[in-house]
Amino acid sequence: MRAFVRGLCLASALALGAVTIAGCQREQQATEEGPTTPSNAEREAAMAAEQLAALGGPANAQQRALFEGEFQASGGIGALDTGEGSSEGAWELRLLPDYAQFSRPGLGEDGGIPGERDYRERGMRVVAGAVTITIMNQACTSSGGELPYTAHVLFEGVAYTGCARRGISDGPRPTWASVLPELIPAIDACLARAETRPARVTFATTLGEGEVSVRIREANGSRHECISNSAGSEVFVFEPLSDLDRRPGEGDPEFVRGGGQPAAQNCRTSEAAVSRAGEQLGWLVRRSC
Known part of the structure; x- marks a missing residue:
């Protein structure tokens, strides 16, 4: 591929002169360097902006009431969007007023103290440590049965999607x-x-x-x-x-x-x-x- 680009540039340069040579040099350099892979932080920022836009404008009192209190969410293979077609194992989120815990069996737990919740027309966004959590008022069936909310969790450049409900269950945790x-x-x-x-x-x-x-x-x-x-x-x-x-x-x-x-x-x-x-x-x- 690189040899082809050089040959094409040389032929164009002979016909069109120095301006073409300079342009070909820039094109050859870009071809050899290849596309830049975004970092986890850049990928996560782009996904966060997209999710926030989907939540709409500021919530009124009635809309805000739908996203107050505790939430529990979970997901697994087939309920994950990394933007690259990859997948991860089961995960669980527990969102409390004073702490958020994101668990992935075999990979430990992450989370932290939640910041102020950003209430919007169609959902809520909150950041807890390195975890960004979005809860939407959207029916979800990806975890087998239907739950009233859809949850998105951003962590280390990966977007996890699953089903959520209000309240915390003491039932078995995912393995x-x-x-x-x-x-x-x-x-x-x-x-x-x-x-x-x-x-x-x-x-x-x-x-x-x-x-x-x-x-x-x-x-x-x-x-x-x-x-x-x-x-x-x-x-x-x-x-x-x-x-x-x-x-x-x-x-x-x-x-x-x-x-x-x-x-x-x-x-x-x-x-x-x-x-x-x-x-x-x-x-x-x-x-x-």
Whole structure:
């Protein structure tokens, strides 16, 4: 491509003179340098401006009342917009008057003390630490059932989209297995690499750019990290893990592939793991005490 640009510029320069030479030099330099990739901060600022514009003008008292109080939101694979077609695992947001907590299983928690809420006609915007939160009065069905609000969370240049409702639930929090069906092709490819079986998956998550990380505990107790493409057609990495290398939430639950229910264990319960269509994928083994 670069040789083609140089040849085209030289031919034009011979015909049109010095002005064309200068223009071609600038064009060649731009071609060689390539497009500039925006930083996380620049990408996040652009998405924040777009989301704020969608909220409309200042809220009246009736509109403001829709966005006061506590909110809880969650999302997962298929409910994420990075602007680049990538995806992430399950996440949860809890927005309180004095603190906001953004959780991603295996990746820890972020958040902070919320600033002043910016109430608008169609929603509310608030910043808490490094997390920017937008709640819109828009029905949402992306988390399976319908909730009255849609939530957008901006963090480290990524825009997470999910469903939200008012109030905080004390129910179970999302785990890495919340998006298990989407991870199955990569899990199968990685389990095929295990040398001692039955092997269990202790953690799995998408890494972006179509890759999935799967952590496996084999029957002999050894642990490995496997990185595959999301389709499970290619495994890039399969390497041992030390006992000290553990992700937050790893091992609770563990996933056992196949139809046979795992043998009962003290302080462990098992439940069937099913696909979106209701097909059994295997078993989730959870800690119970």
